[in-house]
Amino acid sequence: MAIVAGVDFGTLSVRVSIVDSGKGRIGSATADYPLFRKKEDPDHATQRHEHQMNALAGATRKALAAAGVDGQEVLAIALDTTGSSVIPVNERLEPLDDYYLWCDHRAKGEAAEITAAATRSKLKAIDWCGGVYSSEWGFSKLLHWLRNNPSKREQMATALEHCDMVAAVLTGVSDPASVHRSVCAMGHKWMWNAALGGLPPEEFLSGVDPLLAGVRKKLDGTYETSDQVAGTLTPEWAAKLGLKPGIPIPVGAFDAHWDAIGAGIREGDVVNVVGTSTCIMAIAHETSLIPGVCGVVKGSIHPEYAGIEAGLSATGDIFDSIAKRAGSSVVELSKGLENYRAGQTGLLRLTWDNGDRTVLVNPELGGVTLGWNLTHTAQDELFAAIEGTAFHTRIILERMALHGVPIRRVINGGGIPQKNETLNRVYANVLNKPVLVPQQEVTSLGSAIFAFLAAGVFKTIEDAQNALCPSFRTIEPEPREAAVYERLFVLYRKLYFSLGNPQSEAVPLGDVLPTLRKIAAEATSR
Numbered sequence: 001m002a003i004v005a006g007v008d009f010g011t012l013s014v015r016v017s018i019v020d021s022g023k024g025r026i027g028s029a030t031a032d033y034p035l036f037r038k039k040e041d042p043d044h045a046t047q048r049h050e051h052q053m054n055a056l057a058g059a060t061r062k063a064l065a066a067a068g069v070d071g072q073e074v075l076a077i078a079l080d081t082t083g084s085s086v087i088p089v090n091e092r093l094e095p096l097d098d099y100y101l102w103c104d105h106r107a108k109g110e111a112a113e114i115t116a117a118a119t120r121s122k123l124k125a126i127d128w129c130g131g132v133y134s135s136e137w138g139f140s141k142l143l144h145w146l147r148n149n150p151s152k153r154e155q156m157a158t159a160l161e162h163c164d165m166v167a168a169v170l171t172g173v174s175d176p177a178s179v180h181r182s183v184c185a186m187g188h189k190w191m192w193n194a195a196l197g198g199l200p201p202e203e204f205l206s207g208v209d210p211l212l213a214g215v216r217k218k219l220d221g222t223y224e225t226s227d228q229v230a231g232t233l234t235p236e237w238a239a240k241l242g243l244k245p246g247i248p249i250p251v252g253a254f255d256a257h258w259d260a261i262g263a264g265i266r267e268g269d270v271v272n273v274v275g276t277s278t279c280i281m282a283i284a285h286e287t288s289l290i291p292g293v294c295g296v297v298k299g300s301i302h303p304e305y306a307g308i309e310a311g312l313s314a315t316g317d318i319f320d321s322i323a324k325r326a327g328s329s330v331v332e333l334s335k336g337l338e339n340y341r342a343g344q345t346g347l348l349r350l351t352w353d354n355g356d357r358t359v360l361v362n363p364e365l366g367g368v369t370l371g372w373n374l375t376h377t378a379q380d381e382l383f384a385a386i387e388g389t390a391f392h393t394r395i396i397l398e399r400m401a402l403h404g405v406p407i408r409r410v411i412n413g414g415g416i417p418q419k420n421e422t423l424n425r426v427y428a429n430v431l432n433k434p435v436l437v438p439q440q441e442v443t444s445l446g447s448a449i450f451a452f453l454a455a456g457v458f459k460t461i462e463d464a465q466n467a468l469c470p471s472f473r474t475i476e477p478e479p480r481e482a483a484v485y486e487r488l489f490v491l492y493r494k495l496y497f498s499l500g501n502p503q504s505e506a507v508p509l510g511d512v513l514p515t516l517r518k519i520a521a522e523a524t525s526r
Helices: 049-065 108-121 138-148 164-173 185-190 202-208 234-240 255-262 315-325 330-334 378-402 421-431 445-455 461-468 479-499 512-525
Strands: 003-009 013-020 023-033 034-038 040-047 072-081 086-091 158-163 180-182 223-224 228-232 248-250 269-272 279-283 295-298 307-311 348-350 368-370 409-413 435-439 471-476
Touching: 003 049, 003 164, 003 368, 013 049, 023 049, 034 512, 040 248, 040 471, 049 072, 049 202, 049 234, 072 164, 072 255, 072 269, 086 138, 086 164, 108 138, 108 202, 108 421, 138 158, 138 185, 138 202, 138 234, 138 248, 158 164, 158 185, 158 461, 158 471, 164 180, 164 228, 164 248, 180 185, 185 223, 185 295, 185 307, 185 512, 248 445, 255 269, 255 307, 255 409, 255 445, 255 461, 269 378, 279 378, 315 330, 315 378, 330 378, 348 378, 348 479, 378 421, 378 479, 409 421, 421 435, 421 471, 421 479, 479 512
Parallel strands: 003 072, 072 248, 180 223, 269 409, 409 435
Antiparallel strands: 003 013, 013 023, 034 040, 086 158, 228 248, 269 279, 279 307, 295 307, 348 368, 435 471
């Protein structure tokens, strides 16, 4: 049997799993790191490079101890991260600032400028990003940094995604031109497209702002899928991690994309990676442009398929915020939600608390809850928020299906579905499809699969998935509940496209509140 390490850098912690090719996960550990927010600026979200790397070292040693494995037995290590989490670096690849974390939305103005410029110039690359550039993505974050850090501009040799940064550090790369860049990261977040000549043209970028002049060249390197090896572990970092030097490290990717691999994704599957936010992943041999969907990138999830990414800008974060406002926790507030029925609260919640990632791609939106009365509780709002994230997910799945993405199975991956059965039940009823939930948590399992490929233990991703991915339990939709959600979804869809789009024509909304009350009364009588 062979042993590897799979690493997943999440928003608040890193998880390291030690995985045996025959037994599966045999030990794991996590280590936290701070997220820097500012009360006066809700769009600010940063993290520090040294905190990330110190956490990786600590979690790796703890995982080895938990598994009872000598680090010399580990054949490879693979790492995924959040994204776009962007770090400007100098010519020695040393950080010039903190990471702009994926959920940092300070660059919404820059994103709007990039979208406008791409629309004017008919830039084809923007079409493969859903037609709208996001404040969560690379060029907008980098332009915001350049505008707000004039004293550091001259020192910037390049900018890296977190997944590429950590691989470069561990493999000892110190030359920006030698960096192995992830097709997953650069394709979904930086408009890189092999068929269009790579990154957007120099004249386009400098036309957005002269500060971007020369940046295209600075983003040099080798662009590769994750079945390629980025390098081998240096003696220095082998000592810090407690591993053997010289083991291979594959090109990294984003956490949700590898979580989809760990969940056993096949063509025809949609994997909802539900955590602090939601990433909705699919793969297809052939697909077309999908308006409003974050990206369609060849090789981003599975090297042999086009990867399709969409999602919600906040999910677990919304649940947490509701609980915090109530002076409670999500665990406590969730007690009793299993008895709630479809529509019984009379509330309809648009979960735009952190903006809209897909399909409106509008960071200026805010959360909306309709139907309040004097007796509603925080628990009612939490249930309505779960329903709202399910409705939003259905909006996205319908958009994907409309543009040729086959959806035969829905898999709820990520951390939340493992511990929130109410969410799984609501999703099955709102989507009116069976929802599959992995019997075990899959976080960092995708990383382990790519580590096994790098070590030559498995020949294909499918071979590794067949050996390592857990089986599913199935939550079937309940016909009566699904019928109620069909009625509510009509209201949700109308509100979503009328309130969420400043250019939408006026849509009569006078029926929304009376219908919510009627459905709530019917639910109570049942």
